[in-house]
Amino acid sequence: MFAALGDWTAYALLGLSPEGSLGPAVQFFVMDTAKIFAMLVAVIYVMGLLRAMISPERVREYVRGKPKGVARSLAVGLGAVTPFCSCSSVPLFIGFVEAGIPLGVTFSFLIASPMINEVAVVLLVGILGWKLTALYVASGLAVAYAGGIAMERLRPERWVADYVWQIQMGETAHPAVDNSLPGRHRFAVGEVREIVGRIWKWVLLGIGVGALFHGYVPQAWVSAYLAGGEWWSVPAAVLIGVPLYANATGVIPVAEAMLAKEVAIGTVLALMMAIAALSLPEMLILRKVLHWKALAYYAAILAGAFVLVGWGFNLLA
Amino acid sequence: MTREVKVLGSGCRNCRNTAALIEEVAAEQGVAIDLQKVEETAEIMRYGVMSTPGVVVDGEVVHAGGVPDRKEVAQWLDAPR
Numbered sequence: 001m002f003a004a005l006g007d008w009t010a011y012a013l014l015g016l017s018p019e020g021s022l023g024p025a026v027q028f029f030v031m032d033t034a035k036i037f038a039m040l041v042a043v044i045y046v047m048g049l050l051r052a053m054i055s056p057e058r059v060r061e062y063v064r065g066k067p068k069g070v071a072r073s074l075a076v077g078l079g080a081v082t083p084f085c086s087c088s089s090v091p092l093f094i095g096f097v098e099a100g101i102p103l104g105v106t107f108s109f110l111i112a113s114p115m116i117n118e119v120a121v122v123l124l125v126g127i128l129g130w131k132l133t134a135l136y137v138a139s140g141l142a143v144a145y146a147g148g149i150a151m152e153r154l155r156p157e158r159w160v161a162d163y164v165w166q167i168q169m170g171e172t173a174h175p176a177v178d179n180s181l182p183g184r185h186r187f188a189v190g191e192v193r194e195i196v197g198r199i200w201k202w203v204l205l206g207i208g209v210g211a212l213f214h215g216y217v218p219q220a221w222v223s224a225y226l227a228g229g230e231w232w233s234v235p236a237a238v239l240i241g242v243p244l245y246a247n248a249t250g251v252i253p254v255a256e257a258m259l260a261k262e263v264a265i266g267t268v269l270a271l272m273m274a275i276a277a278l279s280l281p282e283m284l285i286l287r288k289v290l291h292w293k294a295l296a297y298y299a300a301i302l303a304g305a306f307v308l309v310g311w312g313f314n315l316l317a
Numbered sequence: 318m319t320r321e322v323k324v325l326g327s328g329c330r331n332c333r334n335t336a337a338l339i340e341e342v343a344a345e346q347g348v349a350i351d352l353q354k355v356e357e358t359a360e361i362m363r364y365g366v367m368s369t370p371g372v373v374v375d376g377e378v379v380h381a382g383g384v385p386d387r388k389e390v391a392q393w394l395d396a397p398r
Contacts, residue, residue: 055382056367088368088382090327090358095367167358170365173378178389186386194331194383288358 002038006031025215032207032253036123037196040203040249043122044195048188051179052118054081056092057172059109064099071105076144079112080137089282093289097160098169104152110286111302112144115277119195120248127252128259135313136269143273143305150301151294159294199247206250210257222261229264229314237267238306241274242299248276265317270310278302319349320394325361325371326354332370334384339372342390350394 006027010016016023047053059078063071089110096106116137124133177183226233246254251272258268283295322339326332336354343350355361355373364373368382374393 057365057381060367091361091367091369094358094362098362163359167362169362172367173365173371173381175379175381186388190383190386 002031002035005034021215023215025211028214028253028257029207029211032210032256033204035127036203036207036249036253037200039123039126040119040196041192043119044192045188047118048191049184051177051184051187052081053191054078055174056082056088056095057174060095060099060101061172063096063101063105063109068102068105071101072108072145072148075101075105075109075148076112076141079109079144080116080141081118082109082113089285090288093286094164094167095169097164098167102152103156103160104148106148107151107156107298108144108148111147111277112141114279114282115140115144115248115273117248120252120276123249123252127256132255132259132265132269135265136272139269139309139313140273140277143277143302143309147301147305151298154294154297156290156294156297159291161289161291164289199249202246202250203253206246207253210253210255213254213257214260217261219261222263226258226261226263226267229266229317231311233264233267234270234310234314235307237271237310238274238303241271241306242278242303243280244275245279245281246275251275264314266310266313266315269313270306273306273309274303277306319351321353321375322350323353323355323373325364325366325373326356326369327358327361328354328356329369331384335370335372338384338387339390339394342387343394346391346394348394 006029009030010023010027011018014026016026018024018027059075059082062078063074066074093106093110096109097103121133121137124136178187254275255268255272258271259265278299283299286295320343322343324332324336324339326335332354336352339350340352343352355364361369361371364371364378366378366381370380370384371378371382372380372385372393374396379393380389
């Protein structure tokens with residue numbers, strides 16, 4: 001249905017040729033814009049209706065006081081079902097520290113949260129299939145788990161800003177929620193508005209990049225340099241992806257276009273994770289609670305992990 | 318009597334939208350409010366709120382995370398004290 005809409009707009013309405021570069025690019029852009037936004041609205045609405053997202057306040061309560069291994073597994077797992085807004089990462093960091101949650105566990109949560117969430121998972125399954133979704137989620141969880149442990153080894157306590165240790169947090173507030181059906185509906189509509197309002201730019205940007213790749217990057221060039229999983233293509237993908245930011249949904253169309261041209265799967269996964277997990281704006285926000293050295297190690301450890309994941313999948317493929 | 322309303326948040330767009338919405342609804346209902354923006358992280362945390370924006374009405378946290386719904390705001394301002 002969405003492909004037909006794309007075909008109609010590009011080839012019938014605008015009269016572009018399916019053989020050129022512009023035609024397929026426009027077709028991809030129209031198709032993916034319609035498909036992704038329709039899915040986004042539907043999925044966020046349903047998640048809102050079910051109240052399937054867990055608040056960071058709850059995560060803090062579940063994780064605090066647990067033995068470290070359990071705490072880390074919980075942090076990684078719950079990070080995947082907690083909606084993430086980089087504007088909350090400072091209070092979140094402080095709240096975890098104040099609850100006595102080990103820093104390594106907090107880092108595990110910070111890695112998992114932006115990379116994986118229910119909305120992105122449903123879209124991934126719908127657009128890229130369950131197999132790629134499973135690989136993405138499994139490697140994301142593994143990187144979050146191991147990345148937190150690696151950070152812990154560096155004794156990051158010394159890089160936490162002094163004022164953070166002094167903050168006393170009050171009793172966690174859980175405002176009463178209206179669980180009647182109209183209440184749930186209002187909440188779900190609010191979620192759609194809030195989340196789509198926040199991420200639409202990144203999604204559109206991702207679709208634009210995907211469309212350019214789809215229309216303008218020659219298949220022969222991709223086959224020659226990116227399809228065989230050349231070793232340098234993975235670190236190159238990570239280097240490009242780390243400073244870039246799009247949320248987890250925005251990277252899906254880019255991956256879609258790359259996979260359609262048969263770019264090696266490890267290279268695609270490494271790029272997706274690097275774009276979704278690390279971003280310059282989040283780093284600047286975290287700078288309020290952490291010395292830049294901690295952030296540099298954080299970025300380096302994650303970049304290293306993504307390269308390993310990419311190489312691993314390219315070897316297996 | 319004036320209701321004391323605090324919007325907790327570090328100055329992000331959602332926090333400003335929340336404050337504007339509360340002012341609007343209060344004006345519509347003719348409820349006198351004293352609206353304050355709490356931007357200091359330490360103070361936000363004292364209310365036990367990690368996901369911003371949060372809303373405190375007469376000392377009680379009624380909302381955390383995301384812009385609240387207009388109907389919700391109306392209920393807070395209407396609630397008996």
